[in-house]
Amino acid sequence: xxxxxxxxxxxxxxxxxxxxxxxxxxxxxxxxxxxxxxxxxxxxxxxxxxxxxxxxxxxxxxxxxxxxxxxxxxxxxxxxxxxxxxxxxxxxxxxxxxxxxxxxxxxxxxxxxxxxxxxxxxxxxxxxxxxxxxxxxxxxxxxxxxxxxxxxxxxxxxxxxxxxxxxxxxxxxxxxxxxxxxxxxxxxxxxxxxxxxxxxxxxxxxxxxxxxxxxxxxxxxxxxxxxxxxxxxxxxxxxxxxxxxxxxxxxxxxxxxxxxxxxxxxxxxxxxxxxxxxxxxxxxxxxxxxxxxxxxxxxxxxxxxxxxxxxxxxxxxxxxxxxxxxxxxxxxxxxxxxxxxxxxxxxxxxxxxxxxxxxxxxxxxxxxxxxxxxxxxxxxxxxxxxxxxxxxxxxxxxxxxxxxxxxxxxxxxxxxxxxxxxxxxxxxxxxxxxxxxxxxxxxxxxxxxxxxxxxxxxxxxxxxxxxxxxxxxxxxxxxxxxxxxxxxxxxxxxxxxxxxxxxxxxxxxxxxxxxxxxxxxxxxxxxxxxxxxxxxxxxxxxxxxxxxxxxxxxxxxxxxxxxxxxxxxxxxxxxxxxxxxx
Amino acid sequence: xxxxxxxxxxxxxxxxxxxxxxxxxxxxxxxxxxxxxxxxxxxxxxxxxxxxxxxxxxxxxxxxxxxxxxxxxxxxxxxxxxxxxxxxxxxxxxxxxxxxxxxxxxxxxxxxxxxxxxxxxxxxxxxxxxxxxxxxxxxxxxxxxxxxxxxxxxxxxxxxxxxxxxxxxxxxxxxxxxxxxxxxxxxxxxxxxxxxxxxxxxxxxxxxxxxxxxxxxxxxxxxxxxxxxxxxxxxxxxxxxxxxxxxxxxxxxxxxxxxxxxxxxxxxxxxxxx
Numbered sequence: 026x027x028x029x030x031x032x033x034x035x036x037x038x039x040x041x042x043x044x045x046x047x048x049x050x051x052x053x054x055x056x057x058x059x060x061x062x063x064x065x066x067x068x069x070x071x072x073x074x075x076x077x078x079x080x081x082x083x084x085x086x087x088x089x090x091x092x093x094x095x096x097x098x099x100x101x102x103x104x105x106x107x108x109x110x111x112x113x114x115x116x117x118x119x120x121x122x123x124x125x126x127x128x129x130x131x132x133x134x135x136x137x138x139x140x141x142x143x144x145x146x147x148x149x150x151x152x153x154x155x156x157x158x159x160x161x162x163x164x165x166x167x168x169x170x171x172x173x174x175x176x177x178x179x180x181x182x183x184x185x186x187x188x189x190x191x192x193x194x195x196x197x198x199x200x201x202x203x204x205x206x207x208x209x210x211x212x213x214x215x216x217x218x219x220x221x222x223x224x225x226x227x228x229x230x231x232x233x234x235x236x237x238x239x240x241x242x243x244x245x246x247x248x249x250x251x252x253x254x255x256x257x258x259x260x261x262x263x264x265x266x267x268x269x270x271x272x273x274x275x276x277x278x279x280x281x282x283x284x285x286x287x288x289x290x291x292x293x294x295x296x297x298x299x300x301x302x303x304x305x306x307x308x309x310x311x312x313x314x315x316x317x318x319x320x321x322x323x324x325x326x327x328x329x330x331x332x333x334x335x336x337x338x339x340x341x342x343x344x345x346x347x348x349x350x351x352x353x354x355x356x357x358x359x360x361x362x363x364x365x366x367x368x369x370x371x372x373x374x375x376x377x378x379x380x381x382x383x384x385x386x387x388x389x390x391x392x393x394x395x396x397x398x399x400x401x402x403x404x405x406x407x408x409x410x411x412x413x414x415x416x417x418x419x420x421x422x423x424x425x426x427x428x429x430x431x432x433x434x435x436x437x438x439x440x441x442x443x444x445x446x447x448x449x450x451x452x453x454x455x456x457x458x459x460x461x462x463x464x465x466x467x468x469x470x471x472x473x474x475x476x477x478x479x480x481x482x483x484x485x486x487x488x489x490x491x492x493x494x495x496x497x498x499x500x501x502x503x504x505x506x507x508x509x510x511x512x513x514x515x516x517x518x519x520x521x522x523x524x525x526x527x528x529x530x531x532x533x534x535x536x537x538x539x540x541x542x543x544x545x546x547x548x549x550x551x552x553x554x555x556x557x558x559x560x561x562x563x564x565x566x567x568x569x570x571x572x573x574x575x576x577x578x579x580x581x582x583x584x585x586x587x588x589x590x591x592x593x594x595x596x597x598x599x600x601x602x603x604x605x606x607x
Numbered sequence: 608x609x610x611x612x613x614x615x616x617x618x619x620x621x622x623x624x625x626x627x628x629x630x631x632x633x634x635x636x637x638x639x640x641x642x643x644x645x646x647x648x649x650x651x652x653x654x655x656x657x658x659x660x661x662x663x664x665x666x667x668x669x670x671x672x673x674x675x676x677x678x679x680x681x682x683x684x685x686x687x688x689x690x691x692x693x694x695x696x697x698x699x700x701x702x703x704x705x706x707x708x709x710x711x712x713x714x715x716x717x718x719x720x721x722x723x724x725x726x727x728x729x730x731x732x733x734x735x736x737x738x739x740x741x742x743x744x745x746x747x748x749x750x751x752x753x754x755x756x757x758x759x760x761x762x763x764x765x766x767x768x769x770x771x772x773x774x775x776x777x778x779x780x781x782x783x784x785x786x787x788x789x790x791x792x793x794x795x796x797x798x799x800x801x802x803x804x805x806x807x808x809x810x811x812x813x814x815x816x817x818x819x820x821x822x823x824x825x826x827x828x829x830x831x832x833x834x835x836x837x838x839x840x841x842x843x844x845x846x847x848x849x850x851x852x853x854x855x856x857x858x859x860x861x862x863x864x865x866x867x868x869x870x871x872x873x874x875x876x877x878x879x880x881x
Contacts, residue, residue, distance in 0.1 A: 049723045
């Protein structure tokens with residue numbers, strides 16, 4: 026007779042406990058997230074900043090709620106006519122939270138990785154529901170305390186304790202129902218993004234397009250218009266009726282008890298949500314992977330590790346080298362050509378990194394309507410574009426040459442490649458692409474701007490020099506402060522980007538050089554700075570002193586690229602894995 | 608969408624073996640990962656599963672652990688079809704090549720988590736966890752975060768969580784990978800103990816002496832197909848008739864023979880004859 030292996034055979038045991046086990050999954054998931062959040066001083070600092078910001082808003086909101094409550098109690102305020110607006114506002118918040126839950130689930134929270142690879146231990150329903158439950162608690166961690174603080178202030182103002190209970194209950198219901206709808210939706214979106222061959226193939230382009238559309242909608246004010254247009258229709262939906270529940274029993278407000286009851290009954294959405302979440306998770310987590318796509322964090326976990334494993338490179342096979350590499354090798358030698366094409370290949374296969382290089386453009390998008398509305402391109406725009414192109418050149422290829430090597434770094438160090446070759450190749454990779462861009466983009470802007478022809482020609486002539494100087498400085502900064510760990514760009518895309526120190530150092534260098542150049546070139550700018558300094562320090566600062574300081578600074582900054590390049594070469598030749606921080 | 612033949616559990620019934628497959632096949636597009644695999648492994652057996660890199664071993668293990676859906680054919684774990692995931696997973700423990708563990712948890716927290724999900728009563732779980740931690744020299748580090756663990760420690764933790772709830776069937780993918788000789792010995796002893804308690808071990812590894820020492824039956828997979836299956840002594844004695852005398856020689860012989868046959872069948876003459 027076979028021994029009893031100690032496992033319960035009956036399904037009833039499992040069914041009886043699945044909610045408790047989901048709670049265990051949620052608890053462990055929250056513990057992991059919390060430990061990830063406090064894993065480094067930087068992350069703690071960001072958390073403290075965010076909590077401070079939330080605290081400030083909560084304090085301001087609490088004061089406003091107290092004042093409103095007081096005005097209501099005194100009969101100085103009649104909000105009954107505005108109740109639809111409140112309903113629309115609450116419904117908009119619900120839609121926003123649902124959208125956030127969808128995006129998070131479509132990212133890492135609904136991934137195979139989030140299951141911890143333990144789908145062989147327990148039912149899909151247990152893990153999927155547990156992960157969704159963790160999301161509910163995560164939302165509540167952010168919104169419950171502020172909501173209670175606001176409701177207490179409002180209750181004090183209005184002179185009734187009821188809002189504390191009703192607002193608290195409403196917050197719980199809003200968080201639960203929004204995640205209940207958003208989580209399965211997000212896992213479904215993730216399934217489409219990662220398991221449909223066509224979508225997977227063009228996912229990066231689609232994500233970039235979506236990102237640009239989002240920023241475009243924000244910067245042009247379209248998003249605000251859409252939200253404003255949705256408030257009224259949303260106030261008519263059951264999501265708006267959470268406002269009736271929150272304000273139920275508040276003196277002076279004519280809420281609908283029936284709508285409040287319906288709002289509570291919306292909790293029933295949890296039942297179909299558990300069914301939908303389990304089904305979509307079953308479909309997604311156990312689906313065959315799409316082969317030949319770009320890197321995906323969960324592919325490692327879920328795809329077959331045998332012959333059909335890892336992503337494949339279409340096209341070239343065997344010993345043939347790209348035509349460009351052969352062409353370049355004729356001029357630079359094979360090691361340099363190999364390093365240059367290697368840098369391009371990495372950029373091409375991890376295009377998310379290029380999003381970082383284009384980051385300043387996102388900030389610029391907000392000014393586009395103003396520029397277009399102003400009837401022309403302002404004279405500072407070409408110089409600004411040149412700075413942005415130089416910044417992007419640094420980020421893309423020279424600001425993290427050691428980190429970009431990843432696991433290959435030991436082989437590169439031991440390959441016999443000299444420091445000059447290694448550093449020169451990264452600078453060359455950047456210049457080959459960015460010098461033409463640095464001439465065309467600022468040049469086109471200069472031609473369209475009111476800059477005189479002499480200034481335009483000067484800018485065109487200076488562009489290659491500026492980009493080269495930027496890259497030479499950047500490579501030294503990047504070699505001094507490499508980064509090997511990856512950051513999560515989106516839910517499923519991780520990429521190795523330059524370190525914060527490198528980003529900051531390079532940005533400061535470019536801005537300082539531009540400001541010093543401006544002060545040397547423009548008397549008006551010197552006078553403004555002299556006035557500012559005189560106001561700040563006890564002695565009078567003449568414009569001539571500003572010129573002298575800016576001149577010395579400019580000379581130092583202009584000499585920096587050569588020193589930086591030499592440092593980078595020496596650093597590579599003496600680098601060890603320990604000193605690189607790998 | 609209809610299930611692949613038999614995988615919905617409506618096909619022929621299992622004969623009650625620990626692991627059983629009938630024509631198990633997994634295809635990805637036009638690539639055959641596992642082809643027509645028939646396994647019949649009895650309770651308490653240690654089954655050594657060998658094969659070159661990319662031969663389909665990991666895919667087979669994922670099919671048996673319900674993590675992949677077969678394209679066709681059937682598989683049962685302890686008499687339960689793998690298509691019945693909730694019941695099948697109650698009968699198996701699994702150590703994948705990369706141990707599935709959360710870096711942010713401590714070793715003890717990870718094991719308690721798996722025990723909780725597997726319905727092991729808390730008191731029993733705590734006792735077993737402590738026993739295993741001591742057995743694998745992990746007790747002192749049990750309350751440290753896993754992110755600080757070495758590869759070997761992670762591997763040991765993965766093995767413990769695979770056997771923690773004493774399942775009747777345990778599938779181990781490269782269990783001794785990354786382990787020092789002492790830890791490897793502890794794993795081999797554990798496998799022996801489990802087999803003594805009638806637990807079936809499905810052991811995939813490239814370390815042939817481990818299979819030679821432990822396995823009751825050895826199966827060799829090549830290009831997704833089973834090319835040899837027998838007990839190790841029999842395999843070696845058969846091979847001794849030729850030039851082989853160790854399991855390594857047998858492995859090299861049967862996989863090379865299979866590859867040559869595959870190459871021949873791909874020649875224009877062979878293609879014309881098909």
